[in-house]
Amino acid sequence: MRFIVIYLIGVIFGTGIVLSGMANPAKVINFFDVAGSWDPSLAFVMGGALIVTAIGYRLVFGRARPIWEGRFNLPTARNLDARLLGGSAVFGVGWGISGFCPGGALPALGTGKPEVFIFVAAMLAGIFGARYLQSLSRPGPKVTT
Amino acid sequence: MYETAFTPWASLGGGVLIGLAAVLLMLVLGRVMGATGILAGVFAPASTYDFSWRAALLLGMVTGPAVYWLATGAMPEVIVPASTPMLILGGLIVGVGVTYGSGCTSGHGVCGMARLSPRSIAATLTFMATTAVTVYVVRHVIGG
Numbered sequence: 506m507r508f509i510v511i512y513l514i515g516v517i518f519g520t521g522i523v524l525s526g527m528a529n530p531a532k533v534i535n536f537f538d539v540a541g542s543w544d545p546s547l548a549f550v551m552g553g554a555l556i557v558t559a560i561g562y563r564l565v566f567g568r569a570r571p572i573w574e575g576r577f578n579l580p581t582a583r584n585l586d587a588r589l590l591g592g593s594a595v596f597g598v599g600w601g602i603s604g605f606c607p608g609g610a611l612p613a614l615g616t617g618k619p620e621v622f623i624f625v626a627a628m629l630a631g632i633f634g635a636r637y638l639q640s641l642s643r644p645g646p647k648v649t650t
Numbered sequence: 651m652y653e654t655a656f657t658p659w660a661s662l663g664g665g666v667l668i669g670l671a672a673v674l675l676m677l678v679l680g681r682v683m684g685a686t687g688i689l690a691g692v693f694a695p696a697s698t699y700d701f702s703w704r705a706a707l708l709l710g711m712v713t714g715p716a717v718y719w720l721a722t723g724a725m726p727e728v729i730v731p732a733s734t735p736m737l738i739l740g741g742l743i744v745g746v747g748v749t750y751g752s753g754c755t756s757g758h759g760v761c762g763m764a765r766l767s768p769r770s771i772a773a774t775l776t777f778m779a780t781t782a783v784t785v786y787v788v789r790h791v792i793g794g
Contacts, residue, residue, distance in 0.1 A: 507678075507703070508702055508703065508706040509706075510678060511675075511678070511679070511703050511706040511707050511710070512706040512707070512709055512710040512713075513710060514671050514674045514675050514678070514707060514710060515671070515706065515707040515708060515709060515710020515711045515712075515713070516710040516711075516713045516714060516717060517667050517670055517671040517674070517710075518667070518668060518671035518672075518683065518707075518710065518711055518714070519710060519711035519712060519713055519714020519715070519717070520664075520667055520713075520714040520717045520718055521663075521664045521665065521666070521667025521668040521669075521670070521671060521714070522664065522668060522711070522714055523664070523714045523715050523718045523726035524660050524661075524663055524664035524667065524718060524726070525660065525661045525663070525664020525665055525667075525668065526654075526657060526660065526661055526664065527664070527668075527755075528714075528715075528726060528728055529654070529726065529727050529728050529729060530728070530729065530730050530731060530732065531652040531654050531727075531729035531730070531731055532654045532727075532729075534652075534731060534785055534789075535652070535653075535654045537781050537782045537784075537785040537786075538785050538786070538789055539782070540786060540789075540790055541789055541790065542652070542653045542654070544653075544654045544655070544656055545656065545658075546654075546656055546657045546658060546660075546661040547661060549658045549659075549661040549662040549665060550661045550662070550664055550665040550668070551665065551759065551760070552662065552665060553661070553662040553663070553664070553665025553666040553668070553669060554665040554666070554668040554669040554672070554760045555665075555669070555760060555763055555764055556669065557665070557666050557668075557669025557670055557672075557673065558669040558672045558673060558760055558761060558764035559764040561669065561670070561672070561673030561676070561677075562672075562673060562676060562761075562764050562765060564673075565673060565676045565677045568677075570680065571676065571677060571678055571679055571680030571681075572677060572678045573678050573679060574679055574680045576680060577676070577680035578679075578680050578681050579680075579682065579765070580682065580752070580762070580767070580769070582752070582769060583768065583769065584769070585768065585769060585772050588750050588751075588752075589750075589751055589752060589769055589772065589773055590751075590772060590773070590776050591750060591751075592746075592747050592748070592749065592750025592751025592752065592773075593747065593751035593758070593772075593773040593774075593776040593777040593780075594747070594751075594776050594777065594779075594780045595743060595746055595747035595750065595751070595780075596743070596744055596747025596748050596751050596754060596777045596780075597747070597776065597777035597778065597779065597780030597781035597782075597783075597784060598743055598747070598780050598781075598784045599739075599740045599741070599742070599743030599744035599745075599746075599747055600740070600744060600755075600777065600781045600784075601740075601780070601781040601782070601783070601784025601785045601787075601788065602732060602736055602737075602739060602740035602743065602784060602788060603730075603732050603736070603737050603739075603740025603741060603744065604730065604731065604732065604740075605740070605741070605744065606685075606744065606754050606755040606756075607685035607686045607689060607744065607748060607754045607755075607756070608668075608684075608685035608754060608755055608756035609755070611685055611689065611708060611711045611712065612711045612712060612714040612715065613715070613726075613728050614712050615711075615712040615713060615714055615715035615716060616715045616725055616726060616728050618728050618730075620728070620730040620734075620737060621728065621730075623734060623737055623738060623741070624730075624737050624738075624740065624741040625741070626741070627737070627738040627739075627740070627741025627742045627745065628741040628742070628744050628745040629689075629693075629745060630741070630742060630745060631741060631742040631743065631744060631745020631746040631747075631749070632686075632689075632690050632745040632746075632748065632749050633693070633745075634742075634745070634746065635745065635746040635749035635750060636690070636749055639749070639750075
């Protein structure tokens with residue numbers, strides 16, 4: 506039962522992603538191409554998602570705890586460090602080259618397009634390569650994302 | 651260069667669904683809907699339960715195009731302007747970046763920004779800027 510509900514939440518997310526255009530690299534790249542074939546659609550994606558999430562989170566955080574867990578499991582780090590900003594800067598370069606971000610690419614796998622599988626495989630290699638490097642430089646507790 | 655149609659209503663509707671999914675996940679599991687964290691966690695789960703909910707969520711995401719097809723009669727458009735080597739390079743860079751940056755467009759850009767997290771706001775502004783610069787360089791400097 507729980508997993509059916511969680512599956513359906515994934516369906517809502519995936520359907521939203523493909524409907525919005527976030528799963529289409531041509532559209533994503535055009536959003537950033539103000540100097541060329543600009544397509545401002547993605548501003549509406551971010552706007553719609555942010556308004557709903559900001560209001561919805563406010564309502565949910567009025568509860569003592571989530572329905573199936575003992576507590577909210579939220580990121581707690583507060584500091585703006587070089588790792589956060591450098592990593593994000595690097596991510597943007599990859600997003601600009603490929604037109605895929607992780608949340609856009611995962612639902613796009615469902616279209617069966619070979620390009621999406623190639624991208625996701627390369628992205629997984631990047632994720633686990635980076636995790637390996639992190640484990641070398643910081644022995645001990647694992648980095649959670 | 652690929653022209654794409656301006657789709658304010660579809661994009662707004664899609665954004666609302668993305669937000670709805672993020673809110674529902676927070677309501678039931680108390681977790682942020684970040685594609686990076688959910689995906690990476692499925693390969694290194696803390697428990698069988700941890701693996702199961704992540705796998706269920708990912709399976710649901712992949713079902714999105716089928717739902718779109720059922721509703722509209724057409725598969726969603728996925729046009730990849732990048733060549734295969736550039737796509738692989740981009741994928742590697744994205745994987746490294748989201749790991750060091752602790753998140754991506756969904757985790758930082760939607761969930762973190764909605765919580766007014768200073769880290770997520772800084773991360774989002776940073777990757778939006780470098781994405782824009784990269785697109786400009788690829789399209790108008792190299793591709794010019």
